[in-house]
Amino acid sequence: IGACSKKPAGAPVSQASAPAVSEFVTIEGTQFRLRGKPYYFAGTNIWYGGYLGSAGPTGDRDRLVRELDQLKAAGITNIRILGMSEASELKRAVRPASMTEPGKYDEQLLAGLDFFLAEMAKRDMKAVIYVNNFWQWSGGMSQYVSWFTGKPVVDPDVTRDWNTFMDNSALFYAVPAAQDAYREVIRTLVTRRNTLTGKLYSEDPTIMSWQLANEPRPGSDANGRANAEIFIRWIDETAAFIGSLAPNQLVSTGNEGWMGTAGDKDLFVESHKSPNVDYLTYHMWAANWSWFDPKDAEATYDSAWTKAQDYLNWHIDIAKQLDKPIVLEEFGINRDGGAFAVDAGTAFRDRYYKAVFDLLHRRAAEGAPIAGSNFWAWNGAGRATNADFMWKPGDDFVGDPPQEPQGLYGIFDSDLSTIAIIREHSAQMQALGQ
Numbered sequence: 566i567g568a569c570s571k572k573p574a575g576a577p578v579s580q581a582s583a584p585a586v587s588e589f590v591t592i593e594g595t596q597f598r599l600r601g602k603p604y605y606f607a608g609t610n611i612w613y614g615g616y617l618g619s620a621g622p623t624g625d626r627d628r629l630v631r632e633l634d635q636l637k638a639a640g641i642t643n644i645r646i647l648g649m650s651e652a653s654e655l656k657r658a659v660r661p662a663s664m665t666e667p668g669k670y671d672e673q674l675l676a677g678l679d680f681f682l683a684e685m686a687k688r689d690m691k692a693v694i695y696v697n698n699f700w701q702w703s704g705g706m707s708q709y710v711s712w713f714t715g716k717p718v719v720d721p722d723v724t725r726d727w728n729t730f731m732d733n734s735a736l737f738y739a740v741p742a743a744q745d746a747y748r749e750v751i752r753t754l755v756t757r758r759n760t761l762t763g764k765l766y767s768e769d770p771t772i773m774s775w776q777l778a779n780e781p782r783p784g785s786d787a788n789g790r791a792n793a794e795i796f797i798r799w800i801d802e803t804a805a806f807i808g809s810l811a812p813n814q815l816v817s818t819g820n821e822g823w824m825g826t827a828g829d830k831d832l833f834v835e836s837h838k839s840p841n842v843d844y845l846t847y848h849m850w851a852a853n854w855s856w857f858d859p860k861d862a863e864a865t866y867d868s869a870w871t872k873a874q875d876y877l878n879w880h881i882d883i884a885k886q887l888d889k890p891i892v893l894e895e896f897g898i899n900r901d902g903g904a905f906a907v908d909a910g911t912a913f914r915d916r917y918y919k920a921v922f923d924l925l926h927r928r929a930a931e932g933a934p935i936a937g938s939n940f941w942a943w944n945g946a947g948r949a950t951n952a953d954f955m956w957k958p959g960d961d962f963v964g965d966p967p968q969e970p971q972g973l974y975g976i977f978d979s980d981l982s983t984i985a986i987i988r989e990h991s992a993q994m995q996a997l998g999q
């Protein structure tokens with residue numbers, strides 16, 4: 566099955582000098598490599614990194630610096646972030662957006678990414694940047710569809726009809742003008758020069774990987790398979806395009822695994838065979854996928870964990886078949902009872918995080934191609950301030966995006982028991998690379 570490896574991007578070797586050790590994360594077989602050693606990590610998701618890093622009204626650079634230090638102390642060395650948001654009428658889309666209209670950008674927000682990446686580099690952290698979103702909370706594919714078909718947005722936070730929303734988002738792959746605008750966004754980001762470090766993004770080893778989108782799906786579970794061919798082609802061609810602009814960096818899809826390919830396992834494999842896709846990604850959502858009911862935790866946790874183990878192991882085994890590394894780049898579970906409040910318990914979450922981490926570490930230690938994980942998500946010092954726990958423009962940014970209660974899955978800086986579990990896992994993963 567399609568092999569793929571990005572050889573270390575060292576400087577050409579002259580007789581007089583040894584090859585320069587690359588600062589970029591590279592791939593050899595099923596292993597990430599960094600500075601000549603295997604790269605294993607514990608990471609997180611901070612979709613709003615560019616928002617906090619901005620010098621404009623959304624920014625809070627003091628908070629960002631303080632929390633990157635906290636994350637470093639917790640052993641976090643990899644952060645997955647949103648690269649571009651699209652201005653939208655969608656009720657729960659973040660405001661403001663970094664793309665104000667096709668081809669026009671909020672430079673203060675883009676410069677926020679510059680700051681975030683510069684601060685990550687100081688802490689020897691690696692970034693994974695997704696350049697679009699299948700979901701509505703950053704505008705995303707459904708906003709592109711509205712812009713380039715002239716149709717009004719299909720808003721799932723108004724209709725509550727997620728299948729129609731997903732099938733509408735998937736139209737994105739088939740609208741040429743939307744694809745042209747999307748590629749212009751990719752070019753704008755990948756060829757951007759960091760205004761603080763002076764480095765081109767494509768030449769910045771802080772950026773480990775560019776991702777086609779957050780959770781790209783072929784459509785709804787009912788109708789997604791019908792889009793299999795265009796979905797597979799979109800992944801292959803877009804990954805090739807990004808790779809042509811950023812030969813030193815890796816390319817990944819941001820897909821969730823077979824739950825993100827209309828439940829079709831073969832479609833997950835087929836859509837990730839492309840040699841332009843350097844490594845596999847998957848996400849795991851026990852409550853979203855109705856494996857776990859936080860309001861009936863005792864009765865549902867064990868069966869949820871059984872399903873989770875199967876999901877975790879199946880994708881690691883597929884990665885081995887495809888000869889590519891894999892990262893569990895999103896997972897999370899509710900606070901006790903499904904509460905959102907910062908002082909609500911996390912007994913089931915801590916148990917789940919430890920079980921996931923122990924499985925990943927055991928498989929990695931056995932030589933399986935799992936390189937690490939990014940928990941969803943870092944709430945840090947952000948706090949919900951509204952009675953309904955929902956975000957409004959001007960509120961704190963947290964890891965729970967605007968379409969979800971602020972406290973649903975994110976880890977607050979006060980969640981010390983969970984942070985301790987993360988720190989212990991990070992130490993175990995980093996020891997593998999020594």
Ligand SMILES: O=C1NC[C@H](CO)[C@@H](O)[C@@H]1O
Pocket residue numbers: 700779780848850853895941965966969974
């Ligand atoms: O990418 C995502 N996956 C699941 C998260 C939690 O529901 C969600 O907030 C986000 O859109």
